[in-house]
Amino acid sequence: MAGDQTNRLNNGGLIDRSTALNFRFDGKTFSGFKGDTLASALVANGVKLVGRSFKYHRPRGILTAGSEEPNALVELRSGARREANTKATTAELYEGLEAASQNRWPSLNFDVMSVNQLFAPIFVAGFYYKTFMWPAKFWEAIYEPAIRRAAGLGRAAQVPDPDHYEKAWAHCDVVIAGSGPAGLAAALAAGRSGARVILCEEDFVLGGRLLADGGTIDGLPAAEWVARAVAELTAMPDVRIMTRTTLFGVYDGGTYGAIERVNDHLPTPPEHQVRQRLWRIVARRCVVAAGSIERPIVFAGNDTPGVMMASAMRSYINRYAATPSRRIALFTNNEDGWRTAETAIAAGLQVAAVIDARPDVSPAHRSLASKGGFPVLHGAVAGVDGGKGGVRKISVSLTGGARAEVEADGLAVSGGWNPAVGLTSYHRGRPKWRDDIAAFVPDGAPPGMVAAGAANGAFGLGAGLREGFEAGAAAARDAGRSGNIGSMPVADDEAFSITPLWHVAGKGKAFVDQQHDVTASDVELAQREGFQSVEHLKRYTTLGMATDQGKTSNVAGLAIMAAVSGKSIPETGTTIYRPPYVPVAIGAFAGHHRDENFHATRLTPSHHWAAEQGAIFVDTGLWKRAQWYPRAGEKDWLESVTREVKTVRSGVGFCDVSTLGKIDVHGPDAGAFLDRVYINAFSSLAVGKARYGLMLREDGIVYDDGTTSRLAEDHYFLTTTTAKAGLVMQHLEFCRQVLFPELDVQLTSVSDQWAQFSIAGPKTRDLLKEIVDPAEDLSNEGFPFMGAREVKLRGGLKARLFRISFSGEMAFEISVPARYGEAMARNLMIAGKPFGVTPYGTEALGVMRIEKGHVAGPELNGTTTAGDLGLGKMMSTKKDFIGRVMAGREALVAPNRQVVVGIKPTDKARRLRSGAHIIPKDETPGPGNDQGYVTSVCFSPVLDQWIGLGLVERGRERIGEVVRAHDPLRGEDYDVELCNSVFYDPDGGRQRG
Amino acid sequence: MRIVCPFCGERELGEFTYLGDAKPQRPAADAGEEAVYDYVYLRDNVAGVMSEHWYHGGGCRAWLKVTRNTLTHEISAVEPAAGAGAAKVGA
Numbered sequence A: 001m002a003g004d005q006t007n008r009l010n011n012g013g014l015i016d017r018s019t020a021l022n023f024r025f026d027g028k029t030f031s032g033f034k035g036d037t038l039a040s041a042l043v044a045n046g047v048k049l050v051g052r053s054f055k056y057h058r059p060r061g062i063l064t065a066g067s068e069e070p071n072a073l074v075e076l077r078s079g080a081r082r083e084a085n086t087k088a089t090t091a092e093l094y095e096g097l098e099a100a101s102q103n104r105w106p107s108l109n110f111d112v113m114s115v116n117q118l119f120a121p122i123f124v125a126g127f128y129y130k131t132f133m134w135p136a137k138f139w140e141a142i143y144e145p146a147i148r149r150a151a152g153l154g155r156a157a158q159v160p161d162p163d164h165y166e167k168a169w170a171h172c173d174v175v176i177a178g179s180g181p182a183g184l185a186a187a188l189a190a191g192r193s194g195a196r197v198i199l200c201e202e203d204f205v206l207g208g209r210l211l212a213d214g215g216t217i218d219g220l221p222a223a224e225w226v227a228r229a230v231a232e233l234t235a236m237p238d239v240r241i242m243t244r245t246t247l248f249g250v251y252d253g254g255t256y257g258a259i260e261r262v263n264d265h266l267p268t269p270p271e272h273q274v275r276q277r278l279w280r281i282v283a284r285r286c287v288v289a290a291g292s293i294e295r296p297i298v299f300a301g302n303d304t305p306g307v308m309m310a311s312a313m314r315s316y317i318n319r320y321a322a323t324p325s326r327r328i329a330l331f332t333n334n335e336d337g338w339r340t341a342e343t344a345i346a347a348g349l350q351v352a353a354v355i356d357a358r359p360d361v362s363p364a365h366r367s368l369a370s371k372g373g374f375p376v377l378h379g380a381v382a383g384v385d386g387g388k389g390g391v392r393k394i395s396v397s398l399t400g401g402a403r404a405e406v407e408a409d410g411l412a413v414s415g416g417w418n419p420a421v422g423l424t425s426y427h428r429g430r431p432k433w434r435d436d437i438a439a440f441v442p443d444g445a446p447p448g449m450v451a452a453g454a455a456n457g458a459f460g461l462g463a464g465l466r467e468g469f470e471a472g473a474a475a476a477r478d479a480g481r482s483g484n485i486g487s488m489p490v491a492d493d494e495a496f497s498i499t500p501l502w503h504v505a506g507k508g509k510a511f512v513d514q515q516h517d518v519t520a521s522d523v524e525l526a527q528r529e530g531f532q533s534v535e536h537l538k539r540y541t542t543l544g545m546a547t548d549q550g551k552t553s554n555v556a557g558l559a560i561m562a563a564v565s566g567k568s569i570p571e572t573g574t575t576i577y578r579p580p581y582v583p584v585a586i587g588a589f590a591g592h593h594r595d596e597n598f599h600a601t602r603l604t605p606s607h608h609w610a611a612e613q614g615a616i617f618v619d620t621g622l623w624k625r626a627q628w629y630p631r632a633g634e635k636d637w638l639e640s641v642t643r644e645v646k647t648v649r650s651g652v653g654f655c656d657v658s659t660l661g662k663i664d665v666h667g668p669d670a671g672a673f674l675d676r677v678y679i680n681a682f683s684s685l686a687v688g689k690a691r692y693g694l695m696l697r698e699d700g701i702v703y704d705d706g707t708t709s710r711l712a713e714d715h716y717f718l719t720t721t722t723a724k725a726g727l728v729m730q731h732l733e734f735c736r737q738v739l740f741p742e743l744d745v746q747l748t749s750v751s752d753q754w755a756q757f758s759i760a761g762p763k764t765r766d767l768l769k770e771i772v773d774p775a776e777d778l779s780n781e782g783f784p785f786m787g788a789r790e791v792k793l794r795g796g797l798k799a800r801l802f803r804i805s806f807s808g809e810m811a812f813e814i815s816v817p818a819r820y821g822e823a824m825a826r827n828l829m830i831a832g833k834p835f836g837v838t839p840y841g842t843e844a845l846g847v848m849r850i851e852k853g854h855v856a857g858p859e860l861n862g863t864t865t866a867g868d869l870g871l872g873k874m875m876s877t878k879k880d881f882i883g884r885v886m887a888g889r890e891a892l893v894a895p896n897r898q899v900v901v902g903i904k905p906t907d908k909a910r911r912l913r914s915g916a917h918i919i920p921k922d923e924t925p926g927p928g929n930d931q932g933y934v935t936s937v938c939f940s941p942v943l944d945q946w947i948g949l950g951l952v953e954r955g956r957e958r959i960g961e962v963v964r965a966h967d968p969l970r971g972e973d974y975d976v977e978l979c980n981s982v983f984y985d986p987d988g989g990r991q992r993g
Numbered sequence B: 001m002r003i004v005c006p007f008c009g010e011r012e013l014g015e016f017t018y019l020g021d022a023k024p025q026r027p028a029a030d031a032g033e034e035a036v037y038d039y040v041y042l043r044d045n046v047a048g049v050m051s052e053h054w055y056h057g058g059g060c061r062a063w064l065k066v067t068r069n070t071l072t073h074e075i076s077a078v079e080p081a082a083g084a085g086a087a088k089v090g091a
């Protein structure tokens, strides 16, 4: 015994006995050693009960020693780092580790919900579906809340994850999954040939099953051979060994997903380090040496704590020097299971009996039995007498019908081995059945991938080394590497024989899927109820749908299904395999893309200046835009915005509009091109003029709008809305390259190249004169409304100047190279000081466009036509353009369409809200008389009341009509008047002046 | 998945945007509503090899005609759209 670790052997194991680690499980303190997993440390401390099961709250122990574990799931860590459903069998022990068992209340030993077992009949196969047929009230009031309380796994932390995750790419010739004998041999062959190799091992130690089962390779004990191989690989500059890394998926073009648990083995990641790293590995070839998983045999009481996979028992004894039980019975149907009896005897433990389902036992094993003084029983385990304290007695049905009882405190089970066929089957591959090993093996694999060793059904050590070495050599060759691969590692093959046995009939619950509490009788019931396909079986019983994805249960489930339906196992077939092979945290997929880094942030050229001014910013797509500029003494946003609007309408203001999409259109056919993409004509636009343009989608619905200016005969400058900047560019490139390749035109995105400011208000010209070279004529004659040309600024800088107005005021937009954007903002402030200039944000911009009745995003909403927006007359009848034909469809020109109209409350003090529905006055609101809704609203400083735009049925014919604004979301209902959508300066004198 | 752009070489999927079936041809201006309706709305949903439009927005901005097996994602051909690149048809 080592200290208080009652179940620790005095010698052996791959643990560092000089480094003791303290940890807590369910509040109790234990100690283990460096090199332990949480599971092995619990085993060493004699802890058998580690959790309660999903539906029935049955006591459960540790079943396996790897990532296939269905039972030993814990909540690891505490507080914000609490991680539910963590496998104790893969969680590396560290000093101060805290873990708690799951799904029990109030305690693991005394669990109230284990009464679920008494109600077991209601939890049978398909219980979710069946209970849906009960009265809805009963479901909502009683059934669902009860199930939610009773069933389930661990609890999420409920607070943001304090740790960091990242994503990384890697490229190589050969990626290898697994570092057992086949994986190491593959890495040696590929590495020696000069290939760039990445070897992924999910464990924290290399060696795979060699760590537990040993053997002799090249005349050396396995551990020595592994050390030598690892030393050789480590010395190769192009071989990268990644431990704690699971290759979980394969994607198109030889791309593989891998999750590296960088710092899960520490209490918290060191500063500046990530907890986990998600790898995308691009490899020419992949060797899957992921080994195989031992499978259980299903019998009554097979979930009793103390029942363990035979190979797992060897892992605990040999690798961790921890003894799960003192007096062990072994139940096997194959040769390999006997190794556990050998291991137990070598470790000085008692073997109570070996129950072998095969008719014959080898002479070597017979003599082992007589030397060890234990009986060999031919038959099968029919039941286990035990409970939360572990196994007490095992009842055996002997071949021939007699019964026997075996007293033991542990039962090792081996039902044979299932090659890990996940990775090879992820591209909808279906594994094929091999009778000689009674298992599914890969039948082909995604391009570039091959399975080797146990993952390919080659269970012998010699065969595994050979297959791995050959696969590694071939992969390197395929990748164009031809160095000397040296000699192949050699070992003997062990004998292998198996008599398939899946399920032993007996009294009591016999579990197929321990994590989801699916029993053999659930599988049989599902089959009787007509769920004949394995895909239906899976969904009806939830077999294999838990976090372990049925690694220990799927094949047994379908074998039982096959037996009751009278079909063979290959006829029954497997379900589709899907990645990931192990659960991967969403945090790892998100990486750094969370919180403020969720997406990229774009800053306008004047951003830093605006921030200095105290601007409030709003997110519009990726952009941060100044929303308003509060001044001292202003009590809320509305006061600031109203002040900005009044200043513009009476003096002058400016706004950074650089976020608009900007595209230079060059070429002799530029005009003809624009004629085809806009509903109105641009080839007729004079040089030096700008025009508002509207684009449709090919289905006739409005796509985007903006002004386009003709700067030269063969050069137009086009603007898009902020939201559609990238999409319009893509659309125009499609038109140019695919639809109209005959046109000689080129497009250049210049959105980021130009800083653009709108300068608006009656004093705009006064301000501009301070900025623009005095030689430039800015008079109404020299630069009329909708004029556009290049100008020289004071100091010589060239700018583009456009006399366009979104606000309804006398206004210009000026473009300067983006690097001068901030200087322009500063200069406008200095030069504008005598005129009382104000910067204004997107709110004031929006107020003025609504006052002016201009449509924007809320009206260009993907359902409106040009006619709906009041722009139908712009549609040219003299030319073809995108969307022309479909825009003429009956429903798109129907007279009762909802069209843009102005809306104002009859009570001037009333606040109008967007989203309110328009109902005829004195009618009861309902879907039948819903005539539209309010799209945009603002408080209009000019009208001194709330106003808005809306889409209202026949709206333009109903000017002056009072209707009802019905807003059930906010519980409001009030009268509004439909009015002209141009609230301000309807004849446009101000912008032309 | 990766696409070999004729201008940029083999590039990762994230640089490309999918549009869809590349077979429908935009009807001539006088083709009539029926033909335009078919062009806008009727699409084959092929389980197998189909010709698709992809946009290399994260690269050279070329529109590409990609022949791809929708079952296996295997790409057998990539050609630039008629107007992709600087050279003009007939120029």
Ligand SMILES: [Zn+2]
Pocket: B005, B006, B007, B008, B009, B056, B059, B060, B061, B062
């Ligand atoms: Zn490209």
